[in-house]
Amino acid sequence: MNQNEQEKTNQAVGKQTIRFACPPAILSRASIVGDMEGQGPLASYFDQIEPDPAFGMDSWEEGESEMVRRAVQTAITKSGIAKENIRYIFGGDLLGQLIGSTFGLKDFQIPIFGLYGACSTCGEALSLAAMTVNAGYASHVIAVTSSHFGGAEKQFRFPLEYGNQRPLSSTWTVTGSGAFLVSATSPDQPMKEYPRITSVTTGKIVDYGVRDNMNMGACMAPAAADVIYQCLEDLAVKPSHFDKIITGDLGKVGSEILIKLLRDNDYDIEKQHMDCGVCIFDNEEQDTHSGGSGCGCAAVTLAGYILHQLESNEWKRVLFVPTGALLSTVSFNEGQTIPGVAHAVVIEHIE
Missing domain, CATH: 3.40.47.40 (Stage V sporulation protein AD)
Structure with a gap:
């Protein structure tokens, strides 16, 4: 080609x-x-x-x-x-x-x-x-x-x-x-033994007016729902197309909101959904309340656990959706809302 x-x-x-x-x-x-x-x-x-x-x-x-x-x-x-x-x-x-x-x-x-x-x-x-x-x-x-x-x-x-x-x-x-x-790959060197990024869906800034910096899940869930919905629409697939739909750090509170928002738009992801913030800590033993967060949360879970599951062929295809709350100390102290953003990356084990 x-x-x-x-x-x-x-x-x-x-x-x-x-x-x-x-x-x-x-x-x-x-x-x-x-x-x-x-x-x-x-x-x-x-x-x-x-x-x-x-x-x-x-x-x-x-x-x-x-x-x-x-x-x-x-x-x-x-x-x-x-x-x-x-x-x-x-x-x-x-x-x-x-x-x-x-x-x-x-x-x-x-x-x-x-x-x-x-x-x-x-x-x-x-x-x-x-x-x-x-x-x-x-x-x-x-x-x-x-x-x-x-x-x-x-x-x-x-x-x-x-x-x-x-x-x-x-x-x-x-x-x-x-x-x-x-x-990079090519038809002559497809690198099939490695996980492949087959598509990306870039998210928009979504603001539902939340101002609570102790409830980041509520700030980010609308942006996650927006980009997951658009990814499914753009690719013309159902949630079952993926082994897992993985959000970055919504935690328990934000995950519940995400599932409800997508159900309101006729997509039920509960069976496929996994949140890095929920799975990285043992909440009974470590008491992190709603779960983990931060740039490192999704990154180390992907680098450690998720890609291992793909490389070992336990999973064939995941939708990886890191989630972010767009605030600073300046905006928060001035009473601004906390908008969210999320980006969706499809990663596959290609036979």
Whole structure:
């Protein structure tokens, strides 16, 4: 297939979806997490579990940068691809001006696109990585995201020393970083042994007027429902087309809202639905209230558990939908609402 034929086969489907002619492969993945995540039910799937919350550094923020560095280096090492052959990095985090990514990635000396989609950043990074390699602008790129419990609480809520009581709707920011090496494929080199990104559906900003920063699930669920609905419509499939429809960090509260919103639009995803924030912690033993959250939540669950299920052929096809709440300390303190955004990525095990 020549380039013109491939371009014709690529499709902009429906209103918001791109289907790839030669679906990019996730050549390698890495997940670095903290001690709390290492005590959860997914512990055996992570590459590294670090008991030191500062990751050997002097602050939580520097510790997050160290997580990012380790995740990217591990993904590169596992891929067998030379660093010089990686054209771009797409990465971001929750900290102001993306300092977690900045200081974690600067020494790699790979051209970088800094991204902010709040906790949906993993979906944004994977979408742009897949588009870039499929379009022929690069053979190999990295997508990476991160979050840190201490850094996020310090920036968005209360100092940990304050010891405030958390409502049952609140979630626990995951300390973790997930990195993915996304590579181009061709009809001559299909890389069928690797999970493939077959389509992406880019989400819109959706605002239902929620102002409670202790109930992020309610802020993000409408955006998740919107992009899942549009993905199903664009691809003309039912929820049963997927083994799992996986949201990023809605938690228990947001997951219930999501299921209801989609039922109101004639799609029932309850049998297929899974939320990374719900499954990453054992709520009975760890008491995280509504579940986990943060950029790292969806990223390490994908890098650790979800891709393992696809690689081992336990699942054939998943719809991965990281979810983000678009707030800052400025907007929240000025009384603004908390809009949400979500991006949908179809990942398949192709025979």
